[in-house]
Amino acid sequence: xxxxxxxxxxxxGDQPSDLFQSSVQMDKKLGQLYYSKxxxxxxxxxxxxxxxxxxxxxxxxxxxxxxxxxxxxxxxxGAQREQINAAFSDYFGGLGKALREAG
Numbered sequence: 001x002x003x004x005x006x007x008x009x010x011x012x013g014d015q016p017s018d019l020f021q022s023s024v025q026m027d028k029k030l031g032q033l034y035y036s037k038x039x040x041x042x043x044x045x046x047x048x049x050x051x052x053x054x055x056x057x058x059x060x061x062x063x064x065x066x067x068x069x070x071x072x073x074x075x076x077x078g079a080q081r082e083q084i085n086a087a088f089s090d091y092f093g094g095l096g097k098a099l100r101e102a103g
Contacts, residue, residue: 020041025073047061
């Protein structure tokens with residue numbers, strides 16, 4: 001839930017995140033429902049997490065910092081990006097630990 005909250009809501013948890021608001025604006029501009037769908041928001045947040053990680057994966061990462069989409073606010077930025085990265089890191093760290101203990 002912490003990952004979803006970091007992607008979809010402001011830190012206080014009572015307003016939509018900047019990423020969500022930018023995505024809604026783009027959908028309105030394009031007359032579609034795509035960028036603001038939760039699964040698409042989370043996919044772009046995960047892509048940003050992968051780009052910021054120590055690993056390199058050009059298959060998963062298209063350009064979360066220097067692309068037209070990034071300029072339009074369709075990838076997390078600033079403090080929100082840091083919060084999302086911390087939430088994903090905690091989640092995957094816990095998942096890895098659980099998988100090691102189960103194996």
